Amino acid sequence: MKKSRIALVAMLVALVAAFFAAGGHRYLTFESIKAQQAAIEAYHQAHPWRTASGYFLVYVAVTGLSLPGAAIMTLAGGAVFGLLWGTVIVSFASSIGATLAFLASRFLLRDWVQSRFGHNLRALNEGVAKEGAFYLFTLRLIPVVPFFAINLAMGLTPMRAWTFYWMSQVGMLAGTIVYVNAGTQLAAIESPSGILSPALIGAFLLLGFFPLIAKRIVDMVKARRVYAKWARPVRFDRNLVVIGAGSAGLVSAYIAAAVKAKVTLVEKHRMGGDCLNTGCVPSKALIRTTRLLAQIRRAPEFGIKSAHAEFDFADVMERVRRVVKTVEPHDSVERYTKLGVECLHGEARIASPWSVEVKTAAGMQTLTTRAIVIAAGGRPFVPPIPGIEDTGYLTSDTVWDLRELPPRLVVLGGGPIGSELAQCFARLGSRVTQVEMLARILIREDPEISQLVADRFQAEGIAVLTGHKAKSFGVENGEKVLIAEHDGKDVRIPFDQLLVAVGRVANTQGYGLEELGIPVTKARTVETDEYLRTIYPNITACGDVAGPYQFTHTAAHQAWYAAVNALFGGLKKFRADYSVIPWATFTDPEVARVGLNETEAKEKNVPYEVTTYGLDDLDRAIADEEAHGVVKVLTVPGKDRILGVTIVGEHAGDLIVEYIAAMRHGIGLNKILGTVHIYPTFAEANKYAAGAWKRAHAPEKLLKWVEKYHSWMRG
């Protein structure tokens, strides 16, 4: 504990001890105040200011130290100062005292509570940040909720001190007036318990819930206002229309059909969206072929004198197309029709909150619907760099049409898509230059993790140019050239083809969002609340169009919330849960992550411990000639609770699943260690990482005694 905290604890303990030693608890009783009333009033007559300031300070001290007696002091305030001045003095003294208790609790305990339980408290923290003032106001208005408990509990939340102060002062005012007023009749009161009659408590409860009820009404009025200018159909043809048949749209439609809703899925291009046609599936198919090529080149490492692969780039790309075709039926119109989804091929436009126009080959169709899910996905972002349109470029949308291998390929972008494709093309034989503006590739990962991948890239002949900002493209002597800026100097990079992979933007234009006034965020995704609802509660959004993640599994995860909240939000709605989101980059070595890494833990001020297990030690990795990489686990200091895991190496994307399940279900490293893992597998690495953590936390003192016991047993 820091010195300042120890000093504060010592001071608080000393003050509380002094209070009890001086018999404060005996003075602050109803009987004592009644008995002293005449004497106090006489003193007040003689010294009005001294009495008021003394009373004020004692009140602040009692409430600030969370001592018992605040209610009695309030009664005394009424008896001595009357209703008006009693209310003024008590109102300020109690609010200041409450804020001191709030600050003490925050200073002493908040960091500890948030670091230990912050993960579980996330929803509460977010709720307090958003609606905390309302809840505090409600609690303050209901005087049956203990005053000191509210002060101490609120100190542990992220609520601002100023918000706490003024909400407390306003919220406590009604209760203060009741008590001070009762105090003006002190002589007539027999016991403080009679002050709050059941009827008065009922009135306070009503008052307390009033702000929450008022907020709900305001929300309803706001929602009605956005709908006001639209004509609502008398009846609806459908319960749900889903726009876009990518990962998000397919799952939304499937869920709606599974709960027997009448649902129409509209797709303007290809069923399956990006993941099937231009994203996950073709990229993983290409990775498989290029991985085989890389392994053939490593034949001597496996005891094979020589091996040689002959291939045509066009055949490789045809295989990729074949894989897409093979997976296609999973996302097909036939399959979804069988599942109960009406599939329409055409371009959708939201015409009103309850109608969607679809431009099909047969003409325009208007669908009326109770709810809409926007799952319109995203597209590659092409930065407006001078000359880029003239020299031409490929993106993840068009690269799959290539049938001739580019001899020299520039990959612009060091993120997952750019990195996966850069390695594929290098392994196929292109001379690849990867250009990244930031200091390293895979910037979301910890620096040494990025470095492991960059080292492998360089070993495979990829020129990884980090800190290089693309300035312009042009043609010099018939050769395409990129001019990039590095350390203030221009670097000239000639190339034959350019692949742009600098990120993806959500599709938010041209299908009615503008006309409906549905806002987009700074990240240019559709703005939604935590239930994935747009400003129209019957219109939800999910997948790449909604962000913040851009993965197929997160699109599918969000789709459940989007569909359920769109269909049943009026009855019960569910907050999208992002507490455990994993991802993987399928480079070689693979990089997989769930939860926090070190960089993020530092940024968020989350205390952590790091345990690593090197895959170079793993029997199976050695047998497979893949003895490289690491399992890196972040845990709460002194505990086995997992904050996050990064794995680099063979099958990292599969290995991490054990940790995803552990984090999702609150399982710690001790339990992973206590689970039998099959020998010899890569999965054993997870257990060995848990073992490394356990060894670092061995109870050394206890073990010394056990050693003595064994030596005694030996005689």
Ligand SMILES: Cc1cc2nc3c(=O)[nH]c(=O)nc-3n(C[C@H](O)[C@H](O)[C@H](O)COP(=O)(O)OP(=O)(O)OC[C@H]3O[C@@H](n4cnc5c(N)ncnc54)[C@H](O)[C@@H]3O)c2cc1C
């Ligand atoms: C090269 C690459 C590799 C990737 N690899 C992975 C990976 O390994 N793992 C992973 O999890 N993710 C990966 N992703 C990301 C993943 O593909 C996306 O996150 C996912 O496809 C998003 O799904 P979605 O449904 O939100 O959008 P999309 O798949 O883009 O689907 C949106 C659909 O909406 C349609 N649409 C848009 N507007 C309209 C309209 N007005 N009317 C009708 N239809 C409309 C579009 O035609 C499209 O089919 C990869 C992406 C790329 C580009």
